[in-house]
Amino acid sequence: MSTLVIDTERFQQLRNEQGLDTVQSLASALGVDKGTASRVLNGKAAPGPRFISSVLTTFPVKFEDVFTIVSEPGERASIATAAKDAA
Secondary structure, eight states: OOEEEEOHHHHHHHHHHHTOOSHHHHHHHHTSOHHHHHHHHTTSSOOOHHHHHHHHHHSSOOHHHHEEEEEETTEEEOHHHHHHHHO
16 A cells, blocks of 8 residues: 655755744644644654645645655655556
């Protein structure tokens, strides 16, 4: 079963560029709960639709720049690879 994870290194770069150095400031900028932001950043929860759309409208990025589909534990596939495999 596939799930979605955030590229924490790339996302941290984006946060630094925007001056969003705390989970609270990030959550406020995204319009999500602090607990939600924390769980997504720590990998304890997959990013949901609201989190994803907020990231894409808050930061100058494409979906595949920040999010990765994980199809098996420890195995990552980029969005482009996943789309290619599905075709």
